[in-house]
Amino acid sequence: MIGKHVWFKGWMLLALMNVGVCQQAVRAEEKKPAPPPPYVLEGNVMVSMRDGVKLATDIYRPIQHDGAPVQEKLPVILTRTPYNKTGAKKQADYFTRHGYVFIAQDCRGRYASEGVWHWMTDDGGDGVDAAAWIGKQPWSDGKIGMFGTSYVGGTQHAMALAGAKELVTVIPVDAVSNCGVQSMRNAGAFELRFWNWIMLNAGKGSRAVQDEATAAMLKEMADNRFHYLANLPLRKGTTPLKFAPEYEDWLIGAMSHGANDDYWKQNNILEKASSYKDMPVYLVGGWYDSWAGNTTANFGVLSKALKSDVYLIMGPWIHGAQAAFSHGQVDYGRDAAIPDELAWRREWYDHWLKGKDNSVGKAAPFASKVRIFVMGTGDGSKTEKGMLLHGGEWRNEKEWPLARQQSTAFYFGEGGVLACEEPTQDQGSTTFTFDPKNPVPTIGGNISSGNDILLQGAWDQRGGPHVWNWPNPIPLSARNDVVIFETEPLAQNTEVTGEIEVKLWASSSAVDTDFTAKLVDVYPGSKDWPGGFDLKITEGIIRARFRDSLKAEKLMKPGTPYEFTIRLYPTSNVFKKGHRIRVEVSSSNFPRFDVNPNTGEPLNEHRRTVTAENTVLHSKVHPSRIVLPIIPR
Known part of the structure; x- marks a missing residue:
C-alpha cells in the first residue's frame, strides 16, 4: 500500500x-503580440464631393516586408456604407493580403462623413466622385470593384446606374433596388422593416447623436419600438424622431408615397437597365431574402441590357447569410452554405480586375450564368438541434426563369380545395372578416432589418413564445381571417422553381383593403413532427387601390369583384410525395407590412379603421388561382 x-x-x-x-x-x-496587420491605414481622409461636402474615407494599402506601403499601382475594392466604415477591417485585412487596396467610405451624413443623409439619392453622384478621386491616386491602377450587402449593395447599383468610369465590376448581394415595386413599397403596401431601420439608425451614426441628450432620447425611442409600432401611423413632429429630421422626413415620405413613380426612381433598375454600366455583374440573393424578387428581376433585365457577363446565384438563405445553411426552424444541409464569404468574391475580382484565368465560368459558384439551390429534397427528420431537415441541392441553369418550366394553374375551390381542374360551378365564394385591430401575425419570411419585431426565414406557421404577437402554440390556419386552399397529398414529388403569381378574384365591403397570399409546404405528421410542419415558402401582398397600376391609385366600389395579381417572391422547392401544396389568403401580415385601415384615406394619414368583409371568389366566372412554375421530372 x-x-x-x-x-x-x-x-x-x-x-x-x-x-x-x-x-x-x-x-x-x-x-x-498579435501579428501586425498586412496594411497601412490612412484613416478619415476627407474626400470632397462635387458640392463641397467631404466624405470620411479609410484607405488600406498592402505593405511590403519592411512595413512600407506597396509602391505598385493596384486595383481597388471599394465599399460605401451607412453602417460605419470602421467595421470593414476584416475585409480590409483579407483583400490587402491578396494584393488589393481596400477602401471603406461612410455615406453622406453617416458617422464621420459630412452632409445630410438621404436614402440612396446621393449615392450615385457621390460614388462617381469617390471613384474619380480614387482613379487619380498614385497607388491606384484605375480599376475598382465594389463590395457589400443590402444598403451597401445598393450603393453598388447606384454607382453602376450613374456610370462611374473607374468601376469595372460589382457583386451586389441582397441589394437595395426597385424600391417602389417590391420590398419597400410592396405592391402599394409599406414594409415595416424600414420603419424599424429608421427607428434604430436615426440614433446610430446620424448627425443628431453628436448631442448626448438627443442620442439618449433616440435610444429610448428605439428601445420602446413596440409601443410606437402600436401607434402608427407616424406623424411629423409627434415623436422623438423629430430630433433627427432627415430620418423623420424620409420615413414619413416613404410611408405616405405608395405609387411607383419618380419618388422611387433611385436604383430603379427595372425601368433604367439601359443606364446601367456595361460591365460584369454578379447578382447574389436568397430565397428568403427581403430583396429576392428584385434580385431575380434585375437579372432578367440586366442580362438583356448588358453585353458583359451577368451572373445570378440564389441560395436558401436569409439576408446576408450566404455562409449559413440553416435559419428559422429549418436546415438545408451543409452544402447549402458558401463557407468562405470572402474567397468566392476574391475569385471574381481576380478574374475581372487582375485578368486571372481561374474558376469564373468553369467551376462553382461560377460554373454557369445561373446557379440555384433547389430546396426540399431532405428527409424531413428532426436534426440534433431540433430543426426540420428540409434539405436541397445545387443546380446549374442557363437562364431565369427556366425555359422548361410549365406554368400550371391550381384553382381555388369549394371546401378549401386546390386543384388543377377549373371550377365548373357558376357560384362560389368565401367571405372573411378583416379587422385592422387584429391583424394576422408574421411568422418568418423574406425579412431584413427585423431586429426584434420580425422573425427571418423559414418557420412553421404556428405561434409560440418566439412570436411576440402570437405567443400561443396555435397555427395561423386556425384563424377565421385566414382562408386555406390546399391540394390532396401529392402522388409524386413536384418541383416549383421560378416566379409565382396568385390571380385572385375578390371583393370587399371597403373602398380599400389588402389581400395577401402565402405558399406553404405542408408536411404530414411524422414521428419527429407529430403535428406536421407548415413550412412557409413564399408570400406576397397587393393594396387594392394599386390593383390596376403601381403608378396610380384607384379606390374600389364596395361589393364589386376585381381581379388582383399578387406577386409572390421567387422560389425553388420540391413539394415531396405525401405533402400538400397550400395557399393561405388573408388581408394582413403584420408587422411585415403596414396594416390597411380599410378607410381609403391618404396613406399614413388615417385616424380611424373600419372592419371589412372581404370575399374570395372561386367560380367558373371568377376563377381564383395560383400559377406555379412546375419543372418536369
Whole structure:
C-alpha cells in the first residue's frame, strides 16, 4: 500500500507540474503580440464631393516586408456604407493580403462623413466622385470593384446606374433596388422593416447623436419600438424622431408615397437597365431574402441590357447569410452554405480586375450564368438541434426563369380545395372578416432589418413564445381571417422553381383593403413532427387601390369583384410525395407590412379603421388561382 501511495503522490506532483507548464505556456501565448496587420491605414481622409461636402474615407494599402506601403499601382475594392466604415477591417485585412487596396467610405451624413443623409439619392453622384478621386491616386491602377450587402449593395447599383468610369465590376448581394415595386413599397403596401431601420439608425451614426441628450432620447425611442409600432401611423413632429429630421422626413415620405413613380426612381433598375454600366455583374440573393424578387428581376433585365457577363446565384438563405445553411426552424444541409464569404468574391475580382484565368465560368459558384439551390429534397427528420431537415441541392441553369418550366394553374375551390381542374360551378365564394385591430401575425419570411419585431426565414406557421404577437402554440390556419386552399397529398414529388403569381378574384365591403397570399409546404405528421410542419415558402401582398397600376391609385366600389395579381417572391422547392401544396389568403401580415385601415384615406394619414368583409371568389366566372412554375421530372 505504501508503494501505491508514493506512486500516487508522485503522479499528482507530475500532473501539477504539467499543469503549471501548460499555464505558463498559455500566459506566454497571451503575452505574445498579435501579428501586425498586412496594411497601412490612412484613416478619415476627407474626400470632397462635387458640392463641397467631404466624405470620411479609410484607405488600406498592402505593405511590403519592411512595413512600407506597396509602391505598385493596384486595383481597388471599394465599399460605401451607412453602417460605419470602421467595421470593414476584416475585409480590409483579407483583400490587402491578396494584393488589393481596400477602401471603406461612410455615406453622406453617416458617422464621420459630412452632409445630410438621404436614402440612396446621393449615392450615385457621390460614388462617381469617390471613384474619380480614387482613379487619380498614385497607388491606384484605375480599376475598382465594389463590395457589400443590402444598403451597401445598393450603393453598388447606384454607382453602376450613374456610370462611374473607374468601376469595372460589382457583386451586389441582397441589394437595395426597385424600391417602389417590391420590398419597400410592396405592391402599394409599406414594409415595416424600414420603419424599424429608421427607428434604430436615426440614433446610430446620424448627425443628431453628436448631442448626448438627443442620442439618449433616440435610444429610448428605439428601445420602446413596440409601443410606437402600436401607434402608427407616424406623424411629423409627434415623436422623438423629430430630433433627427432627415430620418423623420424620409420615413414619413416613404410611408405616405405608395405609387411607383419618380419618388422611387433611385436604383430603379427595372425601368433604367439601359443606364446601367456595361460591365460584369454578379447578382447574389436568397430565397428568403427581403430583396429576392428584385434580385431575380434585375437579372432578367440586366442580362438583356448588358453585353458583359451577368451572373445570378440564389441560395436558401436569409439576408446576408450566404455562409449559413440553416435559419428559422429549418436546415438545408451543409452544402447549402458558401463557407468562405470572402474567397468566392476574391475569385471574381481576380478574374475581372487582375485578368486571372481561374474558376469564373468553369467551376462553382461560377460554373454557369445561373446557379440555384433547389430546396426540399431532405428527409424531413428532426436534426440534433431540433430543426426540420428540409434539405436541397445545387443546380446549374442557363437562364431565369427556366425555359422548361410549365406554368400550371391550381384553382381555388369549394371546401378549401386546390386543384388543377377549373371550377365548373357558376357560384362560389368565401367571405372573411378583416379587422385592422387584429391583424394576422408574421411568422418568418423574406425579412431584413427585423431586429426584434420580425422573425427571418423559414418557420412553421404556428405561434409560440418566439412570436411576440402570437405567443400561443396555435397555427395561423386556425384563424377565421385566414382562408386555406390546399391540394390532396401529392402522388409524386413536384418541383416549383421560378416566379409565382396568385390571380385572385375578390371583393370587399371597403373602398380599400389588402389581400395577401402565402405558399406553404405542408408536411404530414411524422414521428419527429407529430403535428406536421407548415413550412412557409413564399408570400406576397397587393393594396387594392394599386390593383390596376403601381403608378396610380384607384379606390374600389364596395361589393364589386376585381381581379388582383399578387406577386409572390421567387422560389425553388420540391413539394415531396405525401405533402400538400397550400395557399393561405388573408388581408394582413403584420408587422411585415403596414396594416390597411380599410378607410381609403391618404396613406399614413388615417385616424380611424373600419372592419371589412372581404370575399374570395372561386367560380367558373371568377376563377381564383395560383400559377406555379412546375419543372418536369
